[in-house]
Amino acid sequence: MLRLQHDSHRRLNILTGEWVLVSPHRTSRPWQGQTEAKADAVAPAYDPGCYLCPGNMRANGERNPAYEDVFAFTNDFAALLPESPQEEIDNNGLLVARGEPGVCRVICFSPRHDLTLSRMSVAEIEKVVGLWRAEFTRLDADPLVGAVQIFENRGAMMGASNPHPHCQIWATHSEPDELAKESARQRGYHAGRGGCLLCDYLSLELEQDTRIVCANDGFVALVPFWATWPFETMVLPRRHLVALDEFSAEDSRALADILKRVTACYDNLFSTPFPYSMGFHQRPSDGGAHPHWHFHGHFYPPLLRSASIRKFMVGFELLGSPQRDITPESAAERLREALPR
Numbered sequence: 001m002l003r004l005q006h007d008s009h010r011r012l013n014i015l016t017g018e019w020v021l022v023s024p025h026r027t028s029r030p031w032q033g034q035t036e037a038k039a040d041a042v043a044p045a046y047d048p049g050c051y052l053c054p055g056n057m058r059a060n061g062e063r064n065p066a067y068e069d070v071f072a073f074t075n076d077f078a079a080l081l082p083e084s085p086q087e088e089i090d091n092n093g094l095l096v097a098r099g100e101p102g103v104c105r106v107i108c109f110s111p112r113h114d115l116t117l118s119r120m121s122v123a124e125i126e127k128v129v130g131l132w133r134a135e136f137t138r139l140d141a142d143p144l145v146g147a148v149q150i151f152e153n154r155g156a157m158m159g160a161s162n163p164h165p166h167c168q169i170w171a172t173h174s175e176p177d178e179l180a181k182e183s184a185r186q187r188g189y190h191a192g193r194g195g196c197l198l199c200d201y202l203s204l205e206l207e208q209d210t211r212i213v214c215a216n217d218g219f220v221a222l223v224p225f226w227a228t229w230p231f232e233t234m235v236l237p238r239r240h241l242v243a244l245d246e247f248s249a250e251d252s253r254a255l256a257d258i259l260k261r262v263t264a265c266y267d268n269l270f271s272t273p274f275p276y277s278m279g280f281h282q283r284p285s286d287g288g289a290h291p292h293w294h295f296h297g298h299f300y301p302p303l304l305r306s307a308s309i310r311k312f313m314v315g316f317e318l319l320g321s322p323q324r325d326i327t328p329e330s331a332a333e334r335l336r337e338a339l340p341r
Contacts, residue, residue, distance in 0.1 A: 005327055013226035014189075014197060016181045020228050021316075021323040024330075043114040043163060052164035054111045069124075070131045071108040078104035080170060082144060101144055102172045107131055109165040116154065116165050116273065118263035125256035132169075132280075133252065136244040139171040140285040147175045147284050155275030157302055157310065167278075175284050182281055183293065190292035198294035202236050211332040214261045214339055218254025221262045223332040228322040230304045230311050231269065231331050233262060235297035242293040243282040261339065262299065268338040272307035276300060 002009055010019045051058045054066045060076040080102030089097040109128050110120060117125060132150055139148050152167035153160045175183070189197035205211055205222050213221045213233055224234045235258055237251065247255070266274035280297045283290035302310040304326075317323055 005329065010321075011226045011328075013224075013228075014201065015185055015226075016178070017185055018181075019321050020226055021321055022327060023323060023325050024327050026325040045112050045114050047113045047164070050113055050162065050164050052106075052108050052162055052166055053113050067108070067111055070110070070127050072131060072135060073106055075104035075106050075168065080104050080172060086173065098174070100173055102170065103139060103142070103145065104171075105135060105139075105169040107135070107167050107169065109167070113164050116263065116267075117152075117259055118267045118274075120165075120260070122253070122256045122260050125259055126253055129247075129252040129256050129259075133244040133247055135169055136282075139169070140243070140245065142171070142285075144173060145171040145285045147172050147179055148282070149176060149179070149279060151277065151279030153277050155273065157275040158277050160275075171285075175286075179281060179284065183284065183290075186292040186294065196240055196292065196294050198236060198296060199240055202238070210329050213265065213332055213335045214258065216254050216257050218251055219258040221258050223328040223335065225328055227328045227331065228324060229300050229302065230324060230326050231266070231301050231335060232328075233299040233335070235259070235262065235299070237295055241295040242290055243295055244280070246295075264340045265335055265338045266299075266301060268340065269335065270303060270307040274301055274303065276302075 004022075004024075006024055008021070008023045008025065010021055012019055047053055048056065050056060052064070054064055054068075054071075057063050058076055062073075062076075064071070064073075080100060082101050082103055084101040085099045086101060087099050089095065107128065109115065109117065110124060115124075117128075120128075136148050136150070139145050149170045149172070150167060151170075156163075186197045189195070189200075193200075202220060205225075206220065211223045211225065213223060215221065217238070219235055219237050221233050221235050223232060227233075235255070237255075239251075241247065241251065263274070266276065277300045278297065280295065282295045283293040304311040311324075313322065
């Protein structure tokens with residue numbers, strides 16, 4: 001009999017159709033690899049040299065307003081530009097390129113330079129969720145936009161260029177690969193079984209109750225059965241929501257509460273400001289209803305054993321498939337133990 005906590009095995013990511021190799025027996029191996037410097041937990045409430053703080057000058061010469069809550073602006077160094085031509089180059093199907101217009105926005109969570117989601121109040125995070133909803137609704141209505149991706153890179157380890165609490169929104173003309181894979185899998189499940197893939201998955205997770213990290217009346221945070229990163233989590237609404245524009249005030253408050261709990265849990269795990277990439281997946285912005293889609297968020301943190309040891313995706317993982325040692329069940333247990341009391 002296959003023992004998931006002891007034997008090497010593969011787990012299917014039902015959202016992408018890809019597999020992850022799980023090797024529980026390797027958790028006892030010694031570590032002599034690279035360690036990272038522990039993140040500095042001290043930051044000033046205001047940094048005169050920060051281009052995201054209220055009243056400061058940004059790199060393009062514009063000055064931020066003296067904002068007191070959340071603040072949004074178009075990225076000064078955007079990866080996507082709305083005026084990019086939508087032309088295609090195709091050389092015998094071997095050299096193929098397509099123009100990709102789009103919009104990039106920056107959302108500052110707070111005027112305070114030293115706050116993060118984990119240290120903000122639920123009411124403060126609720127304002128962030130409200131701005132996400134407003135930005136999504138506006139961009140979703142733009143005929144140039146085919147998909148809206150909201151994401152946060154926290155910490156220098158994840159490539160964040162500025163520690164001021166903020167996230168980005170990239171509104172692309174085409175559907176990004178990860179979104180397209182998830183869309184295809186959810187659409188196929190809906191067509192074959194007549195139900196929602198993630199509604200059914202969440203129901204099973206709640207029944208088994210082994211990978212649940214925390215929950216409230218509106219949302220559940222869990223370690224996915226197929227998690228790739230050591231302490232990866234997914235945030236799911238209990239009711240079927242396809243995108244932010246369907247959120248009620250209660251939904252926004254519940255999401256703010258679960259984000260507060262998850263990020264505080266991460267910070268407690270290794271007693272350090274926890275780095276991660278986080279983002280939300282929702283229906284494409286092509287005018288369709290997409291009833292098969294289920295709104296959800298992904299947290300991808302790199303830390304493995306401590307505040308200074310990270311997971312690397314190299315070797316077999318680059319050339320074959322992702323691999324993890326700590327089982328999702330063990331990771332969920334450790335995260336539950338780190339929840340604020």
